[in-house]
Every structure is written in structure tokens, then in C-alpha cells.
Amino acid sequence: xxxxxxxxxxxxxxxxxxxxxxxxxxxxxxxxxxxxxxxxxxxxxxxxxxxxxxxxxxxxxxxxxxxxxxxxxxxxxxxxxxxxxxxxxxxxxxxxxxxxxxxxxxxxxxxxxxxxxxxxxxxxxxxxxxxxxxxxxxxxxxxxxxxxxxxxxxxxxxxxxxxxxxxxxxxxxxxxxxxxxxxxx
Amino acid sequence: xxxxxxxxxxxxxxxxxxxxxxxxxxxxxxxxxxxxxxxxxxxxxxxxxxxxxxxxxxxxxxxxxxxxxxxxxxxxxxxxxxxxxxxxxxxxxxxxxxxxxxxxxxxxxxxxxxxxxxxxxxxxxxxxxxxxxxxxxxxxxxxxx
Numbered sequence: 001x002x003x004x005x006x007x008x009x010x011x012x013x014x015x016x017x018x019x020x021x022x023x024x025x026x027x028x029x030x031x032x033x034x035x036x037x038x039x040x041x042x043x044x045x046x047x048x049x050x051x052x053x054x055x056x057x058x059x060x061x062x063x064x065x066x067x068x069x070x071x072x073x074x075x076x077x078x079x080x081x082x083x084x085x086x087x088x089x090x091x092x093x094x095x096x097x098x099x100x101x102x103x104x105x106x107x108x109x110x111x112x113x114x115x116x117x118x119x120x121x122x123x124x125x126x127x128x129x130x131x132x133x134x135x136x137x138x139x140x141x142x143x144x145x146x147x148x149x150x151x152x153x154x155x156x157x158x159x160x161x162x163x164x165x166x167x168x169x170x171x172x173x174x175x176x177x178x179x180x181x182x183x184x185x
Numbered sequence: 186x187x188x189x190x191x192x193x194x195x196x197x198x199x200x201x202x203x204x205x206x207x208x209x210x211x212x213x214x215x216x217x218x219x220x221x222x223x224x225x226x227x228x229x230x231x232x233x234x235x236x237x238x239x240x241x242x243x244x245x246x247x248x249x250x251x252x253x254x255x256x257x258x259x260x261x262x263x264x265x266x267x268x269x270x271x272x273x274x275x276x277x278x279x280x281x282x283x284x285x286x287x288x289x290x291x292x293x294x295x296x297x298x299x300x301x302x303x304x305x306x307x308x309x310x311x312x313x314x315x316x317x318x319x320x321x322x323x324x325x326x327x328x329x330x
Contacts (some may be wrong), residue, residue: 023212030208038204042197059211060218119323121196128191149192175188182186 008032009075016066026066030059033076037083043144044087044137047112054090058083081157084141091137106133124182131181135174143169143174 012032015025042051052054061082069078095105106171110133119126130141142160145151146167153164160167 027208027212030211031294034207035204038199039197040194048197055207056211056214060215063215073216117198118198118200120198121194122192124186125194125196128188131194147188148195179188182188182191 010071012128013069013071013075024062029062031076032073033079034059036076037079039086040083040144040149043132043148044141045090046109046133047116048118050090054086058086074158077155077158080170084159088137088141101134109133127182128178131178134181135177139170139174142170143178147175151156 012025012029015021015028018025034055038051038055041046041054041058045051045054049135058079062079068073094108095102098105100108110130113126113129113133121129132143135143136158142156142162145156145159146153154166156162156167157164162170
């Protein structure tokens, strides 16, 4: 599931820790992980420009905090965790700023989905995305990671700091809600 | 129709050459962020902290005078010190904001039941991110002054 092999991760980290090759190493990290992180964020915030802003923030945080990264943990899990937190914070800030409910906030995302020039796909694929926008953010996040990104519950558990049991329940509820939505005309 | 019947292909698209250009744009953004750290605007930070501490002190002194029957001496001291002098003193002294705040006798304040004290002492310290956001907002305003 990870973008880079363990060997590549170690090599990137070795370069980043060495002041001489720090920038080269960081650039390699960005190139290796930007796409996976981009799509993870994009599915949550829908809009390309918002995704671009968040992705930059994620990598700036990585740049500032890379020295705190413990090498016994997995680099991609750590990156994913930062990206996930940034996404959820972004969605929460937006709700707080406009003082809107989850339903209203998701309607805004739906409107972005309908008006974005950067979305294609069949009618049923779009309907699936719209079904996802009826779910709470964290449920949507779990669904995306399990269904679209094919991640293991153990990895999702590390990223979201939620038990595997809760994740399975959350995913099961999400699938039920989505299938009901898809049945609607 | 079941979920598994739907094609899982990604339907979201990115502008042309987005991923090719992203690392370079990010690099520029990081350089800008690091340069900002060296600008005079950022060096205002300690002064802002001290000014904020001075304002807190004013409120604390005011709070104490509200609850203290024998407050004549505090009133006198307060009337003799302008807030400007107080800020100047703090700027010129070597005392850091933390030391300054620690030097206040918080136990006296905490022991009162006057709600005014609760109002000015946050129960949860702001986290670093929130402070950065607030300072960032402030710096933007500073540029327009």
C-alpha cells in the first residue's frame, strides 16, 4: 500500500538527516508521496485549490518537524496522519467559521463537486461521491481509506488513532448508508 | 445496484502538470516562510507578548482592587503608572514574558471567587498553532498600518 519501499524510506530519511543532502532528500520525499497524499486530501475536501493549499501546509509541517520523526515508526503512516489531521481541521474550521451544521457544510462540498472543472466519471461514480458527502467527515475518511485506497484496518487504526473494531463498525455503517443512497432515484 | 458493481477508478482530475510543478512551488513557499522569520515584522513578537502581559497585569491589578477592601495602596500605585510606562519598563527589562507571568502571585487570584479573574485567565493555554494563527493575522494587519 505504501508509495515507497522501506529501503527507499530509509534512504530518504538518511539524506534528510544529513545537512548536506537535506534539501535533496526532502525533495525526494515530496516527489515520492505527493500524489498519494494529494488524492487522500482531495477526496475529503473535493476542491482542487483547497487540496493544493492543504498539501502545501502538510509538507511545510513535515519540513519543520522531520527531526522529530521517530525512525521506528512508518514514514508514510506519519505523513498520512499529518494530512488527515490537516483535512479534518480544515473541514472543522470551515464549519466553525460559517457556523453551519454538518449537513450545510456537506452541501457546500456538494456544490463544489457539481461545479468543479476537474471531475469526470460516469453518472453512477458521481452518485457514489455524492452519497459519500452525506456522511460525517470521519466516516467518510474511513470509507475512503478502506474502499478507495484499499488500506488495512491496522494502518487506518494507526493513522486515525481509532480501534480496529470501531473502524469496522464505521465502515459497515457507511456502506449501508451509501447503498441506500444509491438505490434512490 | 451494489457498491462493488461501481467502478473504483478515480474521477477527480488535476490541472495539467500539477504534480510536475508542485515540488518547485512548495520549495518557493518554504523559502518564503523561512525568510519571513527573519523580517522585522516577526521580531515584533516579543514586544507583542510583553504588551499582552502588561495588559493582563492591568486587568489582574484591577481585579484585585475589585475584591480587596484595603485597595487604597494598589489604587495609588495604579494611578501613578501609565500603561505606556509599564510597557516601556517591560521592554527594557530582561524579564521574559514567562518570567513576568510567573512572578505574578497567581494563588491570590485563584483563591478569589470574583468572576472577573476567571475571565482573564484562560483555563486552557492556547496551543502553538493557534498562537501562530493569531500572530499571522496580526502581522497581516501590521503591514496595512
